[in-house]
Amino acid sequence: xxxxxxxxxxxxxxxxxxxVFGALAHPARRRILLAVYFAHGxxxxxxxxxxxxxxxxxxxxxxxxxxxxxLLSHERQGRNRIYRxxxxxxxxxxxxxxxxxxxP
Amino acid sequence: xxxxxxxxxxxxxxxxxxxVFGALAHPARRRILLAVYFAHGxxxxxxxxxxxxxxxxxxxxxxxxxxxxxLLSHERQGRNRIYRxxxxxxxxxxxxxxxxxxxP
DNA sequence: CAAACATTCAGCCGCGTGGCTGAATGTCGC
DNA sequence: GCGACATTCAGCCACGCGGCTGAATGTTTG
Numbered sequence: 001x002x003x004x005x006x007x008x009x010x011x012x013x014x015x016x017x018x019x020v021f022g023a024l025a026h027p028a029r030r031r032i033l034l035a036v037y038f039a040h041g042x043x044x045x046x047x048x049x050x051x052x053x054x055x056x057x058x059x060x061x062x063x064x065x066x067x068x069x070x071l072l073s074h075e076r077q078g079r080n081r082i083y084r085x086x087x088x089x090x091x092x093x094x095x096x097x098x099x100x101x102x103x104p
Numbered sequence: 105x106x107x108x109x110x111x112x113x114x115x116x117x118x119x120x121x122x123x124v125f126g127a128l129a130h131p132a133r134r135r136i137l138l139a140v141y142f143a144h145g146x147x148x149x150x151x152x153x154x155x156x157x158x159x160x161x162x163x164x165x166x167x168x169x170x171x172x173x174x175l176l177s178h179e180r181q182g183r184n185r186i187y188r189x190x191x192x193x194x195x196x197x198x199x200x201x202x203x204x205x206x207x208p
Numbered sequence: 209c210a211a212a213c214a215t216t217c218a219g220c221c222g223c224g225t226g227g228c229t230g231a232a233t234g235t236c237g238c
Numbered sequence: 239g240c241g242a243c244a245t246t247c248a249g250c251c252a253c254g255c256g257g258c259t260g261a262a263t264g265t266t267t268g
Contacts, residue, residue, distance in 0.1 A: 044244085044245095045244075045245060045246090046244060046245075049245090056244090056245080056246095057245090057246080057247090060245070060246060060247090061246095064246090078244095079243065079244050079245080080244065080245085081244080081245065081246090
């Protein structure tokens with residue numbers, strides 16, 4: 001018990017998978033991630049919302065889901081909100097997939 | 105236009121992403137894939153259903169979702185249905201992820 | 209063939225999700 | 239400070255999803 005929350009870690013890890021895979025399930029959210037990536041990792045909420053036909057309020061919620069999953073972070077810049085891609089978080093998925101391709 | 109259905113391909117490809125990411129969104133379905141993998145790639149519907157607290161009919165539907173996404177296939181063996189893991193299909197996800205980690 | 213077993217098919221239902229609209233918040237320019 | 243702008247917050251509604259139960263299908267064994 002040297003490091004404190006040993007048992008907890010795996011619990012919250014499962015939640016993390018849940019959040020990340022859940023976030024990736026929606027096509028609009030996958031598009032957002034790709035768009036931000038191709039815009040060199042940063043994009044304002046307005047620019048992102050402009051990509052979609054639906055109301056920007058809807059996009060706002062998608063952004064919140066992505067941020068809650070740890071896939072995006074934001075920072076206020078003047079009157080805009082700049083969203084930044086958190087690529088490290090995607091490695092969770094990579095890890096999960098890697099299980100299936102390990103040679104025994 | 106040398107290869108014929110050029111425009112179509114990307115359409116169905118998008119559907120494929122939709123199906124695969126959608127299938128992976130549910131924790132029970134992720135568990136099923138892992139379980140089948142650790143059982144050396146094959147498992148009967150009954151064995152899979154036994155892993156979960158909920159009714160087996162519910163698991164049946166999860167299996168259908170996974171099969172529709174191309175992540176599992178099945179084959180009748182006596183009175184059991186044997187499900188087999190289709191690892192190749194997971195490479196769709198790998199590809200999608202790879203985009204984010206290419207060095208320019 | 210009948211009974212037992214493994215599994216799916218069909219239909220019901222409650223809840224979360226994703227779309228919308230209408231207000232609220234925060235920031236810049238004059 | 240006021241008005242314009244960018245963005246979020248709050249609340250509404252419809253639809254799909256994932257759970258359930260009850261019947262149907264197909265297969266083996268005596």
